[in-house]
Amino acid sequence: MSKPFPIFNSFLEYLLKEKSFSIHTIKAYQNDIQKFIDFLTENSLAIETATKSDIRDFLSFQYDKGLTKKTVARRLASIKSFYKYLVNIEFIDKNPSLFLQSPKLSKKLPNFIDEKIIDELMNQPDLNTDKGLRDKAIMELFYSTGMRLSELINLNIESINPDNYLVKVIGKGNKERLIPFGKRAKFCIDNYLKKIIKLMKLNPKIISSESRKSKNDILDLVGDNTKIKRLGWVKKFSINKSINDLILSYKGGYFD
DSSP states (O other): OOOOOHHHHHHHHHHHHTSOOOHHHHHHHHHHHHHHHHHHHHTTOOGGGOOHHHHHHHHHHHHHTTOOHHHHHHHHHHHHHHHHHHHHTTSOSSOTTTTOOOOOOOOOOOOOOOHHHHHHHHTOSOTTSHHHHHHHHHHHHHHHHOOOHHHHHTOBGGGEEGGGTEEEEEOGGGOEEEEEOOHHHHHHHHHHHHHHHHHHHHOGGGSOHHHHHTTTBTTTTTSOOOHHHHHHHHHHHOTTSOHHHHHHHOTTOTTO
């Protein structure tokens, strides 16, 4: 593997500081472009002199190694971004990747879940318990908004605007966005918050000391305050999983 050169490092820094990409995304860019640089080096070529044909040869080389269309398409996208950056900083005059087309990816049909099964899952929480009210509120909000798992895990009460049926989430690249939710989710959230406020007034000690430090956390208000537990709960609820496993795994409270 050839060593990264200064202009490559500056590109990675640009992705971090200017584009606010996550470390995971930047590592993917770094890996893709490094593979391309290694290919050029092995063929006595350089980034600044590579042509469209050289990039095509690299993509063919990736196919020959057995990589999928999805991976090859991602590597081409990384190369395109890199060359666009090099043109913008006037390191090169022309972008050799400009008119290269990505391989066509097969589109998967979406998986549909029967509405009755969703209703059955939504009715699992015991609404006679504090955790059941919480689980029901989270499940309804998650289903109503379609937000990402990471967004739900980091949600806090201040993010919710019940009057306007909106929730503010922090998404990829630390970017904020507003997502609307429905009346059913609002009803469950209101029930949960009313119960929690009543409990806090009657007995403040019901909230753990660690949870009080972050008392705005919608998932922590009953004392289950570790992200590992929260992530486990959310993954069990994710509709990307087998719905039958979800229903069987509930057992009266995902945090227990």
